[in-house]
Amino acid sequence: MKHSTNQQMRRGHRGGPARRIGRTLALVLPVVLVLSGTLAVTRVNWSGNPSNSVLTASDVSGTGRASRNVTRAPQDVLRDQLMDELQERNPGVVLTHLQQAVNGHPSLAKHCTSIARALGRAAVRVYGASRAQSYARPVCDTSFASGVLAASRG
16 A cells, blocks of 8 residues: 555655745745845945935936936045136145145045146146246145146146
């Protein structure tokens, strides 16, 4: 009798409800995990800007790019502000503001030389080489003067 029971199990019976549930979970669970992970990543505030922490489908639909609220690096913001100020004020005032910004935010010190050089090159375009050089002072290791020199040579 044991022999006939084993043959029935092999031929027609492929498992009970537990096996069907296991197969269903094996197919559905990876899909659920991938979708929940994708949704979690879109909800993380990667920019550090608390005002716009959720990226929705409407942010990227239509144009194919995310919204324009892109956080810029502090040194880039400072450089742009000082370049704009250079159009309205003399380089001496702008260099003073650069020094004050670096003193107020020491993390900007490593970018001071590149900003001062860029200001020196821009000052040559606005004032000419000799007049721009007259505003040079030892802000950021005389990088302004090296920017003036580089712009007047090239």
